[in-house]
Amino acid sequence: MGPHLFLDKSVLQSLSEEEIRCLNQYYLVVYAPVQFIDMLLQKEEDGIAEIAHKIHPTDPCYTMHYRISAALNLLDRNYPDRRPSRIDAKLSGKKELPFAPHPEKEVLRCWKAGEYVAAKQVLSKRCRSSTRSIDLEKLRKDYNFPSVTSFAELKSATIAFCDTTDPQQQAANLEFLLEEADLMNIAEPIRERWLECGKPPLKEFAPYAYYCLTVFTAFYTTIANGLIDTPTNRVALEYLLYLPFCQVFCSDDLFHKQLAPIFLGDIRKQQDFMDSSELKQDLNNIYAYWQSVSDVERKAYQEKYAYYPPMLSDSITVQLWKKYMPPRTERSSRRKEWDEILTDFHIASANSQEEKELIQEIVDTVKEVRRERARAAAADLPSDT
DSSP states (O other), X not given: OOSEEEEOXXXXXXXXXXXXXXXHXXXXXEEOHHHHHHHHTOXXXXXXXXXXXTSXXXXXXXXXXXXXXXXXXXXXXXXXXXXXXXXXXXXXXXXXXXXXXXXXXXXXXXXHTTOHHHHHHHHHHHHXXXXXXXXXXXXXXXXXXXXXXXXXXXXXXXXXXHTXXXXXXXXXXXXXXXHHTTOGGGHHHHHXXXXXXXXXXXXXXXXXXXXXXXXXHHHHHHHHTTSSOOOSSSHHHHHHTTGXXXXXXXXXXHHHHHHHHHHTTSSSSSOEEEEHHHHHHHHHHHHHHHHHSOHHHHHHHHHHHTTOOOOOTTOHHHHHHHHHSOOOOOHHHHHHHHHXXXXXXXXXXXXXXXXXXXXXXXXXXXXXXXXXXXXXXXXSSOOOO
């Protein structure tokens, strides 16, 4: 529990064991495929093992690969309700493929077991896509990117380029998106659906895919206008494609500091960027605070406020909890609210065996979370998620 936090590989690598414990206490850490690609690019296996050790296999929230999300969005406006297995199979060039939207779980298992070759095999195709070279000259020839002189002009120029009402430019933008998202192998049904819908603006046709288009356009616009140097690969860029799936993005990469604030808030209205040094210092302060109080004081706080972070002055974690989480209330009232909600949920929803099973699964999950928190409470650091 906690604000949904997405952080780049370098931030995760920089955190100490104590800071990682605090991180998992107070944030729901979001993991995306690009982080695992970034980790795979580590030259030393020891470096990979060090980072993998910091990811608890049962804690992370995994996002689907942006290519699959974009493909589903382009093929069906109700894409969250579609099963991704068919799309995943097409993207992998196989007729039949077991639905495995999160191979990162298997990769993490391999890394923790020291099976680095096996992990690389699992991610090989995604790694090739993310690290493919950038042919800027070809892009300049095929697409007339906007002219800008500063990052201040970038957002408006990008939106103007992507929101064009010119049918030919709209078609060109769709082709650019399909190529950059590596979706040319399923381009035909996407084109057919777009034509059947009357060639609507991409922003209306497929909101998430349109978001990806704006990221790609801004990226190449900055390169074409000399605002940034041409990178050797696209890994840093791909972090930006997962911003809609978090509430807070944390990085110490200059590229992310320059571009991420431009896109935060595009799909989710409330989002924040956090510098890695700010996060690291705050986690240190929280850990030091809990070490400075007695077990009695610590348990009394948890009994009263459950898993809310300690109210330290100038704490960015506390500020984010106030912004994204329910207000701090006493534990007894929160438990009563949950019991009332659960009762209503049972009465209103248990109309079929399938719904009963789903409700039971939710109840079992909540009970397991509570048991995990109770176990964590016995550790040196209280579980305040």
